[in-house]
Amino acid sequence: MLLAFAILLLFQCLGEVVVFALKLPIPGPVAGMLLLLAVLLWSPKLMSKLEATANELLRHLALLFVPAGVGIIVSASSLQGHWIAVIASVLTSTVLTLVVTAFVMRYLMSKKSGELEQNDAH
Amino acid sequence: MLTNVPDFFKLWVYLSASPLLGLTLTICAYVTALWIFNRSRYSPLVNPVAVSILIIVLVLKAAKMPYQEYFSGAQFVHFLLGPATVALAIPLARQLPKAKHLFYPVLAGLVAGSCTAIISAVSSVMLLGGSYQLAMSIAPKSVTTPIAMAVSEKLGGLPSLTAVMVIATGITGAIIGNAIFNLMRIESHQIRGFSLGVAAHGIGTARAFQVSSEMGAFSGLAMGLNGVLTAFLAPWLVPLLVPQ
Numbered sequence: 310m311l312l313a314f315a316i317l318l319l320f321q322c323l324g325e326v327v328v329f330a331l332k333l334p335i336p337g338p339v340a341g342m343l344l345l346l347a348v349l350l351w352s353p354k355l356m357s358k359l360e361a362t363a364n365e366l367l368r369h370l371a372l373l374f375v376p377a378g379v380g381i382i383v384s385a386s387s388l389q390g391h392w393i394a395v396i397a398s399v400l401t402s403t404v405l406t407l408v409v410t411a412f413v414m415r416y417l418m419s420k421k422s423g424e425l426e427q428n429d430a431h
Numbered sequence: 432m433l434t435n436v437p438d439f440f441k442l443w444v445y446l447s448a449s450p451l452l453g454l455t456l457t458i459c460a461y462v463t464a465l466w467i468f469n470r471s472r473y474s475p476l477v478n479p480v481a482v483s484i485l486i487i488v489l490v491l492k493a494a495k496m497p498y499q500e501y502f503s504g505a506q507f508v509h510f511l512l513g514p515a516t517v518a519l520a521i522p523l524a525r526q527l528p529k530a531k532h533l534f535y536p537v538l539a540g541l542v543a544g545s546c547t548a549i550i551s552a553v554s555s556v557m558l559l560g561g562s563y564q565l566a567m568s569i570a571p572k573s574v575t576t577p578i579a580m581a582v583s584e585k586l587g588g589l590p591s592l593t594a595v596m597v598i599a600t601g602i603t604g605a606i607i608g609n610a611i612f613n614l615m616r617i618e619s620h621q622i623r624g625f626s627l628g629v630a631a632h633g634i635g636t637a638r639a640f641q642v643s644s645e646m647g648a649f650s651g652l653a654m655g656l657n658g659v660l661t662a663f664l665a666p667w668l669v670p671l672l673v674p675q
Binding site: 379 | 460461483502521543552577603611623631634655
């Protein structure tokens with residue numbers, strides 16, 4: 310568990326270094342995730358050492374958003390009177406994004422499996 | 432009784448000066464929120480992030496505890512977000528080899544969802560009479576907070592306002608996602624997870640992991656990809672929508 314945690318922190322540091330050196334517009338941990346993903350795809354042996362700790366951490370991912378969320382709600386006074394426009398826009402846009410993404414993926418995936426079936430028939 | 436009051440006051444001053452109180456409050460609020468979530472038979476309406484935040488905000492208000500004091504303890508939990516984001520690589524590496532044939536659906540879903548999130552947020556704020564600054568602040572609302580705040584600043588929005596909208600979007604997506612997918616009769620956890628990650632970033636991903644590791648992996652993938660895409664896309668797309 311400690312080894313897994315060390316590896317995760319090491320990749321987070323590595324991500325920060327890459328982001329800083331290349332002036333990328335993404336956060337260090339996201340870069341660290343992409344680097345670790347590349348390493349895992351290249352050598353899957355590392356996976357067994359990380360899996361238990363990673364799953365435990367991700368099981369409680371929701372908890373990790375709480376402190377920042379509290380800070381943001383405490384400072385939500387910056388919205389001053391725009392409440393209705395913001396709530397309506399957030400709701401509309403979130404529904405549309407979910408529907409469009411899911412619709413496009415389903416359309417392309419069913420088309421693909423349809424093609425496969427056709428190929429099987431030939 | 433009266434002599435006890437100063438003693439209690441001293442104890443309170445002592446405790447609130449140490450990080451212990453903020454950390455204890457965070458974990459206890461989350462355990463309570465999880466208990467409510469379990470009792471409701473996993474109803475997405477009682478989202479554990481939203482319930483925890485509500486409990487803590489109420490306690491802080493009642494105890495007149497400033498956020499900085501609370502965060503001195505809560506930062507230990509907050510810090511784990513970094514390693515947890517890196518850890519998303521593990522379920523991803525498990526799922527990706529199985530999902531090679533999904534390259535085009537994933538790519539098309541990402542681009543369509545990312546554009547929809549930006550365009551619909553900006554145009555509905557403008558239609559509802561919001562200011563230029565409000566429209567710029569809401570544009571990156573579907574991506575993870577640090578990226579969204581940087582994009583908002585680049586566009587001329589208010590990063591602190593963006594942070595509020597990012598959290599609101601995440602919680603909204605986590606709450607309504609299930610109902611929308613059921614209405615659309617979408618069963619695939621790959622599609623459910625990916626759509627939730629595009630629309631509702633990390634909070635959507637946390638919700639996805641409550642359902643299945645496959646849904647979580649696809650949500651994490653979408654969150655990472657949409658973060659990167661929005662960082663490049665928004666500064667170019669938004670000025671086309673709203674001429675300054």
